[in-house]
Amino acid sequence: MKKIQILGTGCPKCKKLAANAEAAAQALGLEYEIEKVTDINEIMKAGVMMTPALVVDGDVKSAGKVPSADDIKKLLG
Numbered sequence: 055m056k057k058i059q060i061l062g063t064g065c066p067k068c069k070k071l072a073a074n075a076e077a078a079a080q081a082l083g084l085e086y087e088i089e090k091v092t093d094i095n096e097i098m099k100a101g102v103m104m105t106p107a108l109v110v111d112g113d114v115k116s117a118g119k120v121p122s123a124d125d126i127k128k129l130l131g
Contacts, residue, residue, distance in 0.1 A: 056086040056130065061097045061117075062106035064090070071106040071120045079125035 058075050062068030072088060079086040091097060091109075100109060104118030108126065115129040 056084050056098075057089065057111050058086055058130075059091050059109040060106060061091045061100060061102050062094055063094070065067045065106070067120050068106040071102060071108060071116075073110060074120065074123045075126050077123040078130055081123065082127055082130055111114060 056079065058079060060068055060072045060075065062071070068090070072090060076088060079088075091100075097105065097107070100107070100114060102109075102114060102117050106120060107117040108115045108121065108129065110130060116126075121129070
C-alpha cells in the first residue's frame with residue numbers, strides 16, 4: 055500500500071494537490087492511503103520549505119507546486 059502525504063496548511067492549492075493525488079492513485083488502481091499533514095513542525099521535519107508538497111512512502115516528490123493528476127501518476131508509478 056502506498057502512503058501518500060499532502061503537506062500544507064489546508065490552502066486551496068493543498069486541497070487541489072490532494073484531489074489530484076487521489077485521482078492519480080485511483081486511475082492507477084493503487085491501494086493507497088492519503089494523509090494530510092498540516093503541522094508546520096512536521097512539514098519542516100520532512101525538509102519541505104514550500105507548500106504544498108507531495109510525499110510518497112516517505113520521499114518528497116514535489117514541493118511548492120500543484121502537479122497535474124497525470125504528472126502525479128508518473129511519480130507514483
